[in-house]
Amino acid sequence: MCRGGEGPHGLLSGSPEVPDCGRMRHLWLLGRAEMRVMIIGAGGLGGYLAACLARAGADVSVVGRGAHLQAMARDGLTLVSGGREERVAVRAAADPRAAGPADLIILAVKLYDVEAAVAAAAPMLAEGGVLVTVQNGVDAPAMAARILGPERVAAAAAYVSARIEAPGVVLHTGAHARLDLGSRAAPPAAMAAIADLGRRAGLDVVEAPDIEAALWEKFTFFSASSGVTALTRLPLGPLRDDPLTAGLLTRAIAEASAVARALGVAVPDDLEARTAAVMAGKSPALKPSLLVDLERGRRLEVNWIAGTIHRAGLATGIDTPVQSCIYAALKPFSGGGLPGEKAPPASS
Incomplete structure (x- = not known):
């Protein structure tokens, strides 16, 4: 396995030069007709990202719970943004194992659930896949890297204002949606593919040279x-x-x-x-x-x-x-x- 290092700040600060990893490089350079994306945590941020990525053509599954999950499984996910309402089809599951394998996992759970969620999702992350943390703090990338290895983890500082308005409905209240995305150890081809997908989904993706x-x-x-x-x-x-x-x-x-x-x-x-x-x-x-x-x-x-x-x-x-x-x-x-x-x- 190709590995980077974990830096002194508890984040991903290993060498950016990761050894070529065969299928990892092959997957991201060739790409897929539909990138398989799993969103774990279907709150405001997770739901917003799921709707945008599904609208852009990604194959999206959402892991959540409660009435919100039931509504998404029954009716799909509705995004209300800029005065417009749009419903998209997503697979909704209560467990990552039921959501299917993913090339990209976006971890949108609360910080106290990060380690358990990463451990549950690890078997479903495809070879060469990357997990992106989007939590508000600075600890999640290192928590995920301890389980997956730093070359499989990226992070994003998310500037998105969204909330669950009703079960199955996410309201985007901000004027923009920006992700400052980066990793010191994930393959550059993977990071470029993720950034490209985000932009096609209408997100303002900034490739951060220093994610910490x-x-x-x-x-x-x-x-x-x-x-x-x-x-x-x-x-x-x-x-x-x-x-x-x-x-x-x-x-x-x-x-x-x-x-x-x-x-x-x-x-x-x-x-x-x-x-x-x-x-x-x-x-x-x-x-x-x-x-x-x-x-x-x-x-x-x-x-x-x-x-x-x-x-x-x-x-x-x-x-x-x-x-x-x-x-x-x-x-x-x-x-x-x-x-x-x-x-x-x-x-x-």
Whole structure:
């Protein structure tokens, strides 16, 4: 098996020169009439990507659960975007083994489900296939690479605003859909084929030369916005308007960027200013997924958001008081619900 390496940041930072792997190279250079794509996690992002890729001619299967899965199996997947409604046919299954083999697997589950989902999907990833992680944090690529090997894993920083509107229906609410896609170890031919498929599906695919930096750039914004909104139980607008809570946002951004640099990630020199500008342009009603999950009593991804920054700060000697406070305050609710209450099942 051709393997790359796992880098010091816990991400894919092995040599980009992967030995030729026979059928792996053959598969991606020749291509398929229909690339077999499996989307694991049929929430807003996963459902949106599934609909776009199916519309572009890919052979798409979706792994989900609950009423959303049942509706997709019965009626197909409906995408509402830009005032238009379109229904596409997808295979829907509750288990990767029932979804069939795939040349490309897009992993769109929550961070706490990544390892189990990758292990379940591994036997269904075709020889020469690639799994792409699209989680909000920075840990998923390394988690997947430990199971599959880094040459079979890529990552994307996804900038897509979508949600499940009703069972079987995904609403895309943003003006764009961008994926910053990259890998240090997957074959270049495979990455080019994935990027081409994404563009044919109408996605703005940016081939990131440094995927770690791309992931950390998004993570710096997400960790600050999701952490402070969940800590205060408030949407973004009131936090920006109050100098005290605006200061928390500023410090959370600074802590995340400082940790990234201490880990050796080549984030932009003006990352803090860029992140603050993005924060200022967001809707005042914005509720990141961490806050929504907290309000609904669901499990939280906080261990891989503020928790990742807290642990990296300890390892590198960087003080992270705001991010560490967020982690400490939300960790008791990471299992879902309030103490003594049972968390409701997730919808996808």
